[in-house]
Amino acid sequence: MVKMLHLSIIMATLFILPTVSLAFAAETTGEYLDRKAEIWNLFFRMMTVAFVVGGVIAGTMVWQVWRFRESNPKAKPTPYEEKGEL
Amino acid sequence: MVLELKKARPVWQIMFSTHHTDVGLMYLIFSILAMFIGGAMAIALRVELFAPGAQLIEDSMSFNRLFTTHGTTMIFLFLLPSASAVGNYLVPIMVRYKDMAYPKLNAIAFWMIPPAAVLVWLGMADFGWYANPPYSVISSPAPAAEMWIFGLKVLGVSSILGSINFVVTILKCKHPDLSIGKVPLLAWSFLSSSIIVLAAMPTFAAALLMLLTDRLGATGFFNPAVGGDPIAYQHLFWFTFHPEVYVLVIPAIGMMYEIIPRFSRRPIFSQGSGIFAFVMLSLVAFASWAHHMYATGMTFTEKTVFMIGTLAAVPASAMHVFNFLATMWNGRIKFATPMMWAVGGIALFFAAGAGGVVNSAMPLDFITHDSYWVVGHFHLFVFGTIAFGTIGFIYYLFPYVTGRMYNEKWGVVHFILVFVGACITFFTQHILGLYGMPRRIYDYPEIDSWIQMNALISVGAMIMLVGMGIFLANLIYSSAKGKPANLHDPFGLGGKYYYPYEQRNPHH
Numbered sequence: 001m002v003k004m005l006h007l008s009i010i011m012a013t014l015f016i017l018p019t020v021s022l023a024f025a026a027e028t029t030g031e032y033l034d035r036k037a038e039i040w041n042l043f044f045r046m047m048t049v050a051f052v053v054g055g056v057i058a059g060t061m062v063w064q065v066w067r068f069r070e071s072n073p074k075a076k077p078t079p080y081e082e083k084g085e086l
Numbered sequence: 087m088v089l090e091l092k093k094a095r096p097v098w099q100i101m102f103s104t105h106h107t108d109v110g111l112m113y114l115i116f117s118i119l120a121m122f123i124g125g126a127m128a129i130a131l132r133v134e135l136f137a138p139g140a141q142l143i144e145d146s147m148s149f150n151r152l153f154t155t156h157g158t159t160m161i162f163l164f165l166l167p168s169a170s171a172v173g174n175y176l177v178p179i180m181v182r183y184k185d186m187a188y189p190k191l192n193a194i195a196f197w198m199i200p201p202a203a204v205l206v207w208l209g210m211a212d213f214g215w216y217a218n219p220p221y222s223v224i225s226s227p228a229p230a231a232e233m234w235i236f237g238l239k240v241l242g243v244s245s246i247l248g249s250i251n252f253v254v255t256i257l258k259c260k261h262p263d264l265s266i267g268k269v270p271l272l273a274w275s276f277l278s279s280s281i282i283v284l285a286a287m288p289t290f291a292a293a294l295l296m297l298l299t300d301r302l303g304a305t306g307f308f309n310p311a312v313g314g315d316p317i318a319y320q321h322l323f324w325f326t327f328h329p330e331v332y333v334l335v336i337p338a339i340g341m342m343y344e345i346i347p348r349f350s351r352r353p354i355f356s357q358g359s360g361i362f363a364f365v366m367l368s369l370v371a372f373a374s375w376a377h378h379m380y381a382t383g384m385t386f387t388e389k390t391v392f393m394i395g396t397l398a399a400v401p402a403s404a405m406h407v408f409n410f411l412a413t414m415w416n417g418r419i420k421f422a423t424p425m426m427w428a429v430g431g432i433a434l435f436f437a438a439g440a441g442g443v444v445n446s447a448m449p450l451d452f453i454t455h456d457s458y459w460v461v462g463h464f465h466l467f468v469f470g471t472i473a474f475g476t477i478g479f480i481y482y483l484f485p486y487v488t489g490r491m492y493n494e495k496w497g498v499v500h501f502i503l504v505f506v507g508a509c510i511t512f513f514t515q516h517i518l519g520l521y522g523m524p525r526r527i528y529d530y531p532e533i534d535s536w537i538q539m540n541a542l543i544s545v546g547a548m549i550m551l552v553g554m555g556i557f558l559a560n561l562i563y564s565s566a567k568g569k570p571a572n573l574h575d576p577f578g579l580g581g582k583y584y585y586p587y588e589q590r591n592p593h594h
Binding site: 001004011032035036040043046047050051053054057058060061064065068069070075076077078080081082083 | 267350351352353358359362386390397400401404407408411414415416417418419420421429432433436440443447449579580581582
């Protein structure tokens with residue numbers, strides 16, 4: 001739990017706090033246009049990351065379903081099957 | 087755990103019982119009934135939209151009444167009660183208490199639902215499940231609208247009573263030896279979703295009262311003709327109903343947390359991250375309601391705030407998915423029917439989340455707003471994720487409730503048909519939206535691409551209909567004639583359960 005908290009603080013500092021300024025009202029036209037470009041830029045970067053991560057996770061899930069299925073010849077009993085508490 | 091149906095008891099004894107498993111059984115049966123009624127309405131809608139021109143439904147008003155009642159039924163009468171069914175069965179056992187904290191209140195919360203359902207079903211309002219003014223104030227015909235408003239009011243009170251019960255049961259009645267961090271994640275999901283209901287629902291309760299008094303002519307809160315603001319209603323509505331999406335999805339994720347470790351034969355990878363993600367989702371649920379309203383003339387800054395607020399749900403959702411994947415890793419996964427539904431639900435949850443990122447980006451939202459994209463996105467989420475988790479859990483609970491096993495082969499056929507049907511239907515709806523077809527229309531022009539895609543969507547819906555028919559037959563037949571289940575380990579997984587059926591709470 002403590003580790004998760006520390007990780008969250010680091011993630012917030014690195015990725016969330018720098019974008020908070022975007023949430024405040026733009027006061028001049030130039031600032032408004034810059035802000036628009038910045039947000040689109042941020043969005044495209046996020047989408048690139050999201051699609052890469054999505055592809056990896058979807059692929060992992062398909063592989064896991066194939067590899068760790070009960071009928072796979074390589075499947076081994078887990079330590080929890082007979083006596084472990086699930 | 088529980089064996090209501092194996093040991094015959096008079097129906098009235100179950101109906102007037104306040105025991106948590108009896109109330110859970112009533113929630114379960116009612117929610118399955120509502121699912122089939124709502125599903126029949128969906129099929130009627132898809133038959134109508136199979137081709138341009140009138141096919142089955144005579145006029146647009148009947149079509150509007152049908153989709154309104156379909157949406158209301160599925161959300162309020164199927165998904166919410168089915169989650170309550172699971173919570174009633176398992177939460178007291180998981181926190182090691184003899185019953186829910188307030189058993190009579192629990193039974194009252196259930197018995198408020200059937201009369202509300204009758205109001206909704208007999209009224210058949212026509213304004214969509216949003217009931218957006220000014221139409222709902224000025225033009226929507228009476229008494230259907232009033233019946234819907236009263237019905238929803240009653241359902242809201244029922245939800246609040248149920249939520250109070252879950253919160254008190256988990257926080258105040260759990261066994262002293264059980265620390266809150268060790269409470270199973272399914273119970274945590276009910277704690278999170280109940281707190282969201284308690285924070286969000288009063289807003290909609292107020293909005294419904296204001297809508298009613300507007301319709302009676304006593305006030306003009308949302309009536310622009312007398313200086314009211316229809317947009318104010320949308321804020322009140324979405325302040326409740328965006329969090330409500332999380333109220334529906336969080337218990338479904340909790341159900342997956344039960345199924346996935348069990349069928350992977352490994353413990354949950356990280357209990358702490360599951361709890362953290364539930365708490366995070368509960369908080370960000372309230373940071374994103376106005377992303378439904380980008381098209382109402384909000385300022386750029388407001389839209390940016392809600393866009394960031396919406397995207398804040400992504401890390402918490404991803405934590406759940408990573409937790410599931412890490413739990414399955416190095417397991418020996420048995421793909422019995424419940425596990426298939428859970429894994430299928432995770433896959434569609436991921437796809438629905440990707441579509442949600444597009445919706446939440448305000449410039450792209452203007453392309454998809456009020457189009458079939460939104461219908462596809464919403465259904466992929468609500469059906470593909472929440473109903474998948476719920477149906478998987480119904481299979482999981484089946485042997486404990488009836489003492490018999492369902493037919494595994496037909497369970498798998500059911501899953502395959504519904505998964506394929508859902509992909510055909512809901513992914514095509516996304517594309518149809520990008521081709522410009524608006525939602526909630528009774529008829530459409532003869533554009534080739536629209537005709538082809540609508541036909542494909544209807545075929546997908548029919549495939550799901552066949553699958554759900556098999557499900558119903560399997561439930562009915564197996565509960566009477568299925569093989570007796572080995573209740574120590576009905577799925578043949580090995581290991582020990584932390585709530586063996588012998589620990590069932592005595593009836594009172």
